[in-house]
Amino acid sequence: MIELTTLRNDMAWPLAILLAWIAGEFAYRWLKLSRISAYALVGFVLAPSQGGLLPASQSPTMLLMANIAFGLILFESGYRINLRWLRSNPWIAAASLTEAILTFASVYFLVLAFDQTETSALLLAALSMATSPATILRVINEQKSSGQVTERVLHLSVLNCVLAVLVFKVIVGLVIFKTSGNLWDASYNGLIVLIVSAALGLMFGVLIPAVLRKTKRLNQDGTLAFTIAVVFIVALTHSLKLSPVLATLTFGLVARHRRIILNASQRGFGALGDLLSVILFVFIAATIEWKQVVAGVGLGLAIIVVRQVAKMAGIGIYAKVSGISWRKGALIGMATMPISAFVILVLEQTRYIGVNLVDQLAPLATAALTLEILGPLFIQRALIWAHEVPENKED
Template identity: 35%
Template structure:
């Protein structure tokens, strides 16, 4: 007996799993559920979000609860990688050749903003809250677009327009959010000059930071031999630095990384830089983003805010569809594909999580009101939009053989 008691170096029972082991188990569960979903002809993304939602119910489990605070940081870094990769898929020359695409983008975003904002005012929401909700609802989720398109190996007219419209819509959305923040600051404590300078600083500063990141990518990676993993790894390092600088300088991570990807493609005139393929790293980032999205959502808010959230989604879908149909023919899109493109624009942006968190840190009461409606709508869309998007891409005959 004394010899057994002396084995104090053995772990205590039951085993106390550390956060790293919990993260591995959650990741493994998400991958398994994703494969089950794929066999049921559902997008893997839906399973990843469902895994995160299950994780959000485990706040009373100490080992799993420790993962939730770090989910914000992991989400932001993984989301930044996705934004950069999406930006690299955007060809600005396409807008010059077909300006009706820009008209489509502006119209569907503005109509969604106006429709959702007006609906929120009908629900007796304060004007600043209506503007914030409308701005967050006006953009399409780039992570969902990229994830489902990769999952189904989608290529074609609808796929390319989805990537373009989601990227441009994200930029519009965050510019409006910057203006709304400045407006609310001026109503509370900040002088008028600050209210005017703030959105200008946010937008131009974010573009400048994105341009600097693109310059660094081109200067550094053009000197690295293509075909090796050093290129994407060096790009990831620059992306992390860009995220850190955006946070330090109070700029938009979304705009900075989107423009870093867009400008790195636009400025690479000699085509020295291979198209950035992050491979498994990108897949891991997508899985982490959707697990974190589900984990950071709060399903308990659903009962309190389901009515305005459902109304938001209906108004948003109708407005975006109208914006697409108005310029479908001039932009070279058939009405059938315009209807499929409208379905593809349903996903909301997961970046809303970051804005809700930022708002709550500055104005706790406003942040709580914003979270109730926006996160409920986001929860619904994160579960329903991926199958709808996969359906649209399949009906457009743009998916690969591995769908």
């Protein structure tokens, strides 16, 4: 009996990953749905609080694996950011800042209207600013899309991600100071974490291209070098309780502008990236408890609606001046729906450093589950309606 229990525990995650992959392939081939939505649904159904297949205790190894998967996607997202484009068309950055401010203010006052605490309102508002680059990039790679909507959604998601991390870390620092009165802990978990994380990404963004130049591998496939560097950065930031989000994004951004060419074979990091993506989205959905979803359903659904209206308005008002039609502006706003991967991992990282905010923010469970399943579908439809998906793309 003990051996069967051990076998069940050892095989829980591999079996969940296998089932999620099978479900994703069938959903994509037969129903033309995004694989990510299927991964999330399987993860939620098999979670310890639902189906009970996955172990109830949080696995540090799985959290690290999910962070590595997220780090690889964030590196690629950061790498695809074109700073020259943002300088030549500053309205894109203006749209990001405007919709982030609108989203923060709208969600903050909405949460207060539901008689929640000011701390909860600030935290929910900060996290709602984000748009998850992980979901967006995986759908873009899956659909093989390209064009104005594709590039702007990706750029906006990265900018929103950075803004959300900055604001969230500052608020967490204030929460720690308010509860403990320890100025060092508050500073370390706030501004110091941000500065050190960005510096770490900057250092590797300079170091790895220099190594590739020195070893004369500059024009060859650098997938292995970037992968090893991202794994190291994530492991180091995880151990030092820094921000892997900011570190890997900075790494990708700096590496791009060190004239390193990301070959076609590196997009998505190949089979390794696909495997880690399955793990990432199953893990994210498995952290969501049905009781939390039910407890926060009213406010959670309201946050989804208010957040989406604010984002579409903030992006839409800059559509014409930034060089696109109102229709494309609306489609970009529609594609900014995903949030789950960013929110869940940031909260799990926060819990890892000893600040448990998950139980305080039950409405996020509703928003995360809904957007984890529906978000990829909205991105998919936005890209198709923008005519940026090849009609006969290879699967």
